[in-house]
Amino acid sequence: MLKKTERGADIMCDKAKLIFDGGIAVGKADAVISIMRSTGWDLAKAMEIAGVKEDDRPEMEALVRERMARTA
Numbered sequence: 796m797l798k799k800t801e802r803g804a805d806i807m808c809d810k811a812k813l814i815f816d817g818g819i820a821v822g823k824a825d826a827v828i829s830i831m832r833s834t835g836w837d838l839a840k841a842m843e844i845a846g847v848k849e850d851d852r853p854e855m856e857a858l859v860r861e862r863m864a865r866t867a
Contacts, residue, residue, distance in 0.1 A: 823847065824858045828866075 823845060830841040838856060847855045 820851075820855065820858060821862070824855060824862050827855065827859050828863055 827838070827841045827845045827847070830836060830844055831838060834841070836844070838859060842852055842855060842859075
């Protein structure tokens with residue numbers, strides 16, 4: 796059974812997957828950031844939950860860090 800935060804993360808991920816599949820990686824990066832902030836998980840775990848593919852992780856990590864620096 797999913798915890799409340801995991802269920803919320805899954806919902807955010809489903810929305811992000813639709814955006815990401817359309818070619819906009821920023822939506823997926825924002826979902827990863829939201830997961831990190833709402834659950835307290837680290838970047839690697841948040842990317843795993845968001846469904847970021849292994850091949851895309853270095854690029855996504857850079858994008859997430861860039862977007863987090865802007866909002867800090």
